[in-house]
Amino acid sequence: MKVCPKCFTRFPDGERFCLHDSSVLVEEEDMARLGTLVGNYRLDRILGRGGMGTVYSGEHVYIKKPVAVKVLHPQFARYTEAVNRFLREARAASSINHPNIVDVTDFGLLGDGLVYFVMEYLDGKSLEDIIEREGAVELHRALNIANQMALALEAAHKMGVIHRDLKPDNVMLLARPGRRDLVRIAHEDHLSDAMVTEREESWDFVKLLDFGIAKVLIPDELTAETVQGAVFGTPEYMSPESARGEDVDHRADIYSLGIILFDMLTGRPPFEAQAANEVLQMQIHRPPPSPREFAPHREIT
Template sequence: MFCARCHREYDAARFCPYDGAELHDAPQTTLFASRPTRRRGEILGDRYIICGYLGRGAMAKVYLAEDRQNLRPVAIKILEPAHAGAQRTRERFLREAQAAAMIGHPNIVRVFDVGQRSDGSPYLVMEYLFGESLGDWLRRERVMDAELAVPVLRHAANALGAAHRVGIIHRDVKPDNLFLVGQPGDPYAVKVLDFGLAKNTAQAGLTVTGFAVGTVEYMSPEQVVSDLHDQRTDIYALGIVMYRTFTGSLPFARIEDDTDILAQHLLVAPPPPSQVKPELDPRIESVILKAARKHPDNRYPTMDALVEDLDRLASDRPLLADAPLQLTDTYEPRGVFARRATTYFYKRLGMLPRSLQG
């Protein structure tokens, strides 16, 4: 049984125990909101019929569709024809399906099928999600209360931890890729989206030296200079997500262009979150700053360790985040390009490279 108001499903009931709405026998596309599209009625793979338009990203559009085999709604993500001819873009697009299949976690969006349209554009058939992204929430509400934010971030960390255990690094963790399932303002589950930039540590070929991947506002120091990175890269990004979620602000601001933000991620310690929001729980601040350390060895070693501290927030147990740092918290570039890039960013901020200090 399906509730059209909150989109929860139940084994047997007449009314939704949560909001009292009358239940339907099964989800139907007519119950879901979508916008008109010229592709309405188009059938993909002799199975999926497009019913409406849901939205778009940088390189793909997403449509509401019905699976004619089981009459259930799905979301279909179609790579735009302008990008479909680029081999690297196609690989990254299809990587989302590969990653979801490898991870198989309830807090990661499910991908049911892949295919290709007659014009050569690949598509992914995914579970339909009702709700909004954390990015949408923060643009509207600005700050999320700890009572809701801690469970949301815990679910996201659990999902990313599952990805890391099978060797997959997301590399683009940000509020817009964390989906809050449920009525806007009242989520009951979290889904991690868009593994298009994910890297499988057992494979090679999608990272190019000198080319940084990710979203500028959430990029780790090692991403900024195109150094090798691991699961702690996602931990840093989630730390920046936490910073914004609890304070309503990002730690680093654009001065002239995005280069200024990248330089600060690499070289400047973030302002204490309590400087932005004085009433913030000091224990939450400790968790945020631990995740967002410059040196990877000073961050949480795994998402499981971060989850452990998020759980400890509800008790008097000491936080892992409060342990003394073992290393000076500066990023040490490893590759030749990374060292050159670091020198450039020092100059960008008018700072003296460490090799020339004192």
């Protein structure tokens, strides 16, 4: 059975989302950890569940600091490569030390094979949620988000880290108080285009998440060989080289950033299909469409 982490309703294993609040369903074992301790951290609430682990909001039991804790799914804990990949995620994020990348503060292995790492707790919304609920993002907002993502990737690439799974769901937006005066054209009188200056209410501070399948180019004892021909990532946001299962470098992240910008401006990625393999074939064989094709009203040039 699957469980909704918000309303606690149970659903058959085939369901993915709660029919009442659209939350991603989790496993019974994820719910069983609520209230328990992982290291010095108490797990209070489930924030989300990904392919390799479940993320909880929690608190350090001694200093009462709120945190997010990612716990590796138990079925992966017995596989050395899965554990190594999970630890690479923790080390990759912590080694970059950039304000636009989530800060990893602790990680470890427990006696029963449980693997976890601790991150700063972020009170915000994912870019995926914004696009899903509001559609295309305004130009100045999209450029601000893309610019911060580019700065974060530049820092990661200098450290030899490739994200390899950039997508809107891995981009968290935190609201910050307004800092700029915005100028717009007012059309009230239809006779002149008067310029109006307004103070922005807030702006988006970007945090890049989830280096779960990051490839660390600097070798050490945790680095395993990448399997040639294996496809890592999310099809809608992959470069053609990634879709072919080729070994990739930092340019794959730059390509994915371009797709996310396309998504923000049009409200959808360049290629969509029912089956993941269809999307992969589109990425490999079709030239990217113009954003004007999907959003002519945006007057993109």
